[in-house]
Amino acid sequence: MADTWDNVTIPEFNSLLQMDPYLKQYEKDFRRRYGLFEKRLFLLEEAEGGFDQFTRSYRTFGVNRMADNRLVLREWAPAAEALFLTGDFNGWDNFSHPYEKKEFGKWELCLPPKHDNSPAIEHNTKLKVVVHTKKGERLYRISPWAKYAIQSEKQVIYDWVHWDPPQPYLHIHPRPKKPQSLRIYESHVGIASPDPKVASYTNFTTNVLPRIKDLGYNCIQLMAVMEHAYYASFGYQVTSFFAASSRYGTPEELKQLIDTAHSLDIVVLLDVVHSHASQNTEDGLNSFDGSDSCFFHSPPRGEHALWGSRLFNYSSWEVLRFLLSNLRWWMEEYRFDGFRFDGVTSMMYHHHGIGSMFSGDYSEYFGLQVDEDSLVYLMTANHVLHTLYPDCITIAEDVSGMPAVCRSVAEGGLGFDYRLAMAIPDKWIQILKELADEAWDMGNIVYTLTNRRYGENCIAYAESHDQSLVGDKSLAFWLMDKEMYTNMSSLIPMTPVIDRGIQLHKMIRLLTHALGGEGYLNFMGNEFGHPEWLDFPRKGNNESYHYARRQYNLLDTDHLRYRQLYDFDRDMNRTEDKYGWLAAPPAFVSAKHEGDKVIVFERGNVLFLLNFHPTRSQTNYRVAVASPGKYPYGYVYIPCRTALILGNDDTESCY
Numbered sequence: 001m002a003d004t005w006d007n008v009t010i011p012e013f014n015s016l017l018q019m020d021p022y023l024k025q026y027e028k029d030f031r032r033r034y035g036l037f038e039k040r041l042f043l044l045e046e047a048e049g050g051f052d053q054f055t056r057s058y059r060t061f062g063v064n065r066m067a068d069n070r071l072v073l074r075e076w077a078p079a080a081e082a083l084f085l086t087g088d089f090n091g092w093d094n095f096s097h098p099y100e101k102k103e104f105g106k107w108e109l110c111l112p113p114k115h116d117n118s119p120a121i122e123h124n125t126k127l128k129v130v131v132h133t134k135k136g137e138r139l140y141r142i143s144p145w146a147k148y149a150i151q152s153e154k155q156v157i158y159d160w161v162h163w164d165p166p167q168p169y170l171h172i173h174p175r176p177k178k179p180q181s182l183r184i185y186e187s188h189v190g191i192a193s194p195d196p197k198v199a200s201y202t203n204f205t206t207n208v209l210p211r212i213k214d215l216g217y218n219c220i221q222l223m224a225v226m227e228h229a230y231y232a233s234f235g236y237q238v239t240s241f242f243a244a245s246s247r248y249g250t251p252e253e254l255k256q257l258i259d260t261a262h263s264l265d266i267v268v269l270l271d272v273v274h275s276h277a278s279q280n281t282e283d284g285l286n287s288f289d290g291s292d293s294c295f296f297h298s299p300p301r302g303e304h305a306l307w308g309s310r311l312f313n314y315s316s317w318e319v320l321r322f323l324l325s326n327l328r329w330w331m332e333e334y335r336f337d338g339f340r341f342d343g344v345t346s347m348m349y350h351h352h353g354i355g356s357m358f359s360g361d362y363s364e365y366f367g368l369q370v371d372e373d374s375l376v377y378l379m380t381a382n383h384v385l386h387t388l389y390p391d392c393i394t395i396a397e398d399v400s401g402m403p404a405v406c407r408s409v410a411e412g413g414l415g416f417d418y419r420l421a422m423a424i425p426d427k428w429i430q431i432l433k434e435l436a437d438e439a440w441d442m443g444n445i446v447y448t449l450t451n452r453r454y455g456e457n458c459i460a461y462a463e464s465h466d467q468s469l470v471g472d473k474s475l476a477f478w479l480m481d482k483e484m485y486t487n488m489s490s491l492i493p494m495t496p497v498i499d500r501g502i503q504l505h506k507m508i509r510l511l512t513h514a515l516g517g518e519g520y521l522n523f524m525g526n527e528f529g530h531p532e533w534l535d536f537p538r539k540g541n542n543e544s545y546h547y548a549r550r551q552y553n554l555l556d557t558d559h560l561r562y563r564q565l566y567d568f569d570r571d572m573n574r575t576e577d578k579y580g581w582l583a584a585p586p587a588f589v590s591a592k593h594e595g596d597k598v599i600v601f602e603r604g605n606v607l608f609l610l611n612f613h614p615t616r617s618q619t620n621y622r623v624a625v626a627s628p629g630k631y632p633y634g635y636v637y638i639p640c641r642t643a644l645i646l647g648n649d650d651t652e653s654c655y
Contacts, residue, residue, distance in 0.1 A: 008035035062145025069113035077289035078105025087127035133290030158283035178391035181582035182519035185217040196545035201253035216573025232536035267337035275343025338393030382415025406456035460516025476529030503641040527569035
């Protein structure tokens with residue numbers, strides 16, 4: 001077998017080695033991964049005619065209406081003894097409509113149209129798959145390919161609803177071009193309102209999209225869209241992978257949201273969860289055919305010890321069909337522009353990152369601890385997406401720092417466009433928790449913001465949804481705490497706490513934006529210093545929605561200082577749009593002065609000067625520049641806790 005991998009040729013592997021010669025000693029690992037990827041593509045071509053049709057399997061699995069209004073239903077349930085379809089259409093008869101058993105664990109049922117030539121199953125009516133197991137059990141299941149599921153009033157279990165509207169939403173606007181500088185507004189539809197309730201897709205379209213456009217973000221990352229029975233899971237315990245969450249509205253309303261975003265030249269990414277699945281059985285994938293495996297590995301490998309969820313078997317042909325078709329479904333049906341892949345670290349290692357510190361030693365990224373089935377799935381997914389949709393954007397949530405995650409598959413990488421720079425928010429929280437202002441280490445801050453693999457794009461962020469969850473605090477809350485409730489009005493004198501908090505909130509975000517990566521992310525509401533944490537309704541808080549909302553109404557009260565933070569965030573994004581520093585090469589840092597608490601760097605023909613000193617302004621400060629141009633000053637004055645942005649086109653911004 002070793003000889004087999006030795007004969008594998010990675011087309012552009014030398015490019016990767018030129019960037020990082022230390023990977024040469026792991027060439028066999030790269031060859032093996034690439035060889036497994038090539039084999040998978042070959043088998044797809046041989047058995048399925050290529051990945052194009054294979055990834056459109058949502059047209060043949062689940063329920064599909066043919067041109068003559070016949071309904072063809074197909075499921076994969078290899079451990080089942082028999083399958084039946086029941087629902088509103090047959091008066092919930094559990095035996096009148098049996099599936100026919102096919103090869104490879106598949107089951108099929110064809111329903112002719114009614115006498116009036118209308119489909120046998122009407123739009124917006126309920127269905128169930130009845131699974132008879134070899135043990136004699138009768139199980140009621142939702143199709144894994146279900147396109148819509150609802151939770152009826154006073155019920156816990158979700159119901160499968162056949163979604164085939166007579167007048168489906170038709171997208172009007174083309175996809176925007178892929179942004180060179182990615183500025184992401186991380187969003188959750190359900191909390192996107194100041195009202196204590198679950199907000200809707202329509203609310204987001206009407207009230208939130210205009211704010212995002214005004215702020216200068218060109219990308220929205222939508223969380224918690226894939227249907228999840230438990231609202232408080234933040235969307236990360238998915239039960240129906242092809243269904244857009246019904247708690248916010250209908251699939252057509254989500255399509256309208258995305259189409260409207262496209263009209264504003266904003267791309268939309270889906271927070272996709274292929275790392276694990278909810279352990280729910282009656283309304284989830286778990287034990288669909290009555291076995292402990294089916295879509296997943298059998299326990300213990302098929303269970304995540306910390307998340308209490310099921311783990312996919314990425315080596316299974318039908319799991320590959322399901323997951324790749326899932327990506328294609330969201331791209332085609334809803335016209336998403338790409339994905340943020342959740343839990344990539346958990347996917348890539350058999351230990352799922354549990355108890356691993358990831359020191360950066362290369363031996364941590366190769367060997368038996370690596371789940372190569374998962375790596376090959378991610379390579380295949382990125383290859384399919386970028387081949388079919390050249391402007392597709394994929395982001396990996398990876399904390400491990402595995403080399404080549406964001407290099408092309410042709411180089412031997414996993415093919416992602418970006419990875420999240422997850423160490424940055426942790427660093428800011430640590431500083432605010434542990435250090436007095438005078439003790440801030442400029443060198444350590446710069447190191448954290450610039451410590452990323454060369455040639456692998458990162459999304460920088462000062463805080464995301466993780467830092468807003470109950471049990472933690474947002475940056476604004478760490479900085480200003482309880483005074484946010486009493487002293488944010490401009491009608492009263494500025495207190496020292498609020499003054500410091502507003503200034504540092506701006507500087508932290510600007511420094512992260514300009515120095516930390518090739519893209520930038522902000523979680524909704526944090527741009528204006530949202531005053532409270534995030535907590536979904538659950539038993540522990542008496543099912544309260546008080547903290548499951550974003551108080552955009554604070555921006556509409558002119559005398560509140562939240563507006564100052566909003567305006568700064570808008571100006572920062574618009575300034576980036578002018579100069580394009582996110583798309584520029586990494587910054588040149590010319591000063592990180594510990595005594596003066598000053599950081600100076602250049603990026604994208606812009607000179608950034610940040611003075612973090614709590615009391616001392618810097619007068620006649622002399623700095624070197626690498627880029628020739630016309631700057632406003634020869635010597636600069638930098639007030640304490642202030643940032644200057646000097647363009648080499650003789651422009652200046654002061655924050």
